[in-house]
Amino acid sequence: AARLGTGQGAVAIALKGVSKVFGSGADAFKAVDDVSVDIRQNEFFTLLGPSGCGKTTLLRLIAGFEHPTSGEIRLKGKDISPLPPFDRPVNTVFQSYALFPHMTVAQNIAFGLEMLRRPKSEVQETVDRMLKLVRMEQLANRRTSQISGGQQQRVALARALAPQPEVLLLDEPLSALDYKLRKEMQIELKRLQSETGITFIFVTHDQEEALTMSDRIAVMSEGNILQIGSPREIYDHPAQRFVADFIGESNFLKAEVVRPLDPGAEIRLPSGATLTAGVPEGMRPAGSVTVVVRPEHARVVADPAAGALRGRLTNIVYFGTDTHYHVELPQDGEFIVRMQNQRGSEASFETGDEVGIEIGDGAPQVLKD
Numbered sequence: 001a002a003r004l005g006t007g008q009g010a011v012a013i014a015l016k017g018v019s020k021v022f023g024s025g026a027d028a029f030k031a032v033d034d035v036s037v038d039i040r041q042n043e044f045f046t047l048l049g050p051s052g053c054g055k056t057t058l059l060r061l062i063a064g065f066e067h068p069t070s071g072e073i074r075l076k077g078k079d080i081s082p083l084p085p086f087d088r089p090v091n092t093v094f095q096s097y098a099l100f101p102h103m104t105v106a107q108n109i110a111f112g113l114e115m116l117r118r119p120k121s122e123v124q125e126t127v128d129r130m131l132k133l134v135r136m137e138q139l140a141n142r143r144t145s146q147i148s149g150g151q152q153q154r155v156a157l158a159r160a161l162a163p164q165p166e167v168l169l170l171d172e173p174l175s176a177l178d179y180k181l182r183k184e185m186q187i188e189l190k191r192l193q194s195e196t197g198i199t200f201i202f203v204t205h206d207q208e209e210a211l212t213m214s215d216r217i218a219v220m221s222e223g224n225i226l227q228i229g230s231p232r233e234i235y236d237h238p239a240q241r242f243v244a245d246f247i248g249e250s251n252f253l254k255a256e257v258v259r260p261l262d263p264g265a266e267i268r269l270p271s272g273a274t275l276t277a278g279v280p281e282g283m284r285p286a287g288s289v290t291v292v293v294r295p296e297h298a299r300v301v302a303d304p305a306a307g308a309l310r311g312r313l314t315n316i317v318y319f320g321t322d323t324h325y326h327v328e329l330p331q332d333g334e335f336i337v338r339m340q341n342q343r344g345s346e347a348s349f350e351t352g353d354e355v356g357i358e359i360g361d362g363a364p365q366v367l368k369d
């Protein structure tokens, strides 16, 4: 597979051609399929994908709970394959937190350090620092069975950060929290990462969580990494249909490539309209392609002849900050436009209207395959 995610910055974790097969013979199942990626030091890196795509398995391989069937895992250039989990400078925060309920908050945080036989004074000093870091000083002597879910999450984080690992692995750590707390903890996690400078590798199936927190995202499907990029790159320039579909809302259209541009390409829609489009890195599109247009990158206009597309308004859905317009196109099915609501400029569209859809130059993105 192509080597993805190489770039500036020192590399913390390098995966080279890593595969993991569970079972054997007819029951063999490839959970991770030839994955190569460089995760940089001090990076908030997210593995994003649907249930069963191999995210957790990849994390467990890095932690050392599983061994790769083939390939190599390096930490700062050193092969860590022979090291058992407890000898790796890597720690994990699990979805279940796995705290000791009969111990206090402080005792939970101290536990790993005591296992490492760190001197008492150092343990005390680190526990105090960690309590402060996660803002739990007031509850240091409370048993973890007597604190809230959000507070337990903070303790689990503090416990994992206390031995100062090079890399912190986080497996859906916020999924047990309610919506509001989850939003708070997202900001909190981001703060913890930048304050400690530790490399975070975060696993989630929640696209919004991935977009708001990550420096870079790897989108996974069926054991493969399909695309790696910043949240903005992944959202604005999805390279494949799966990525466009999984993250955000998408309109897919058929198009013909008229000519390559540098960068991008000129495309023609079935309506005859020509537009400039983005093109995935390394792709030389020609002939028939599929493009994606995000709903907020298009506008509904009253004159059906004015836009790049024309169609019939079938549904108007008001969302407070914006309105969604569902337009039935003659060839391409439904196209959804999202427009912000502005005071004093209430649009006067009605269901059944023939309308035009304006699409900005550069808004369509050509997809691979």
Ligand code: ATP
Pocket (backbone or CB within 6 Å): 022, 023, 029, 030, 031, 049, 050, 051, 052, 053, 054, 055, 056, 057, 058, 205
């Ligand atoms: P989820 O979000 O549901 O946790 P995931 O993306 O983390 O999903 P994994 O847990 O990595 O997915 O699992 C990937 C695939 O490998 C799944 O199909 C799973 O059934 C399979 N798998 C995982 N562990 C084992 C195992 N020990 N033995 C056999 N198959 C396994």
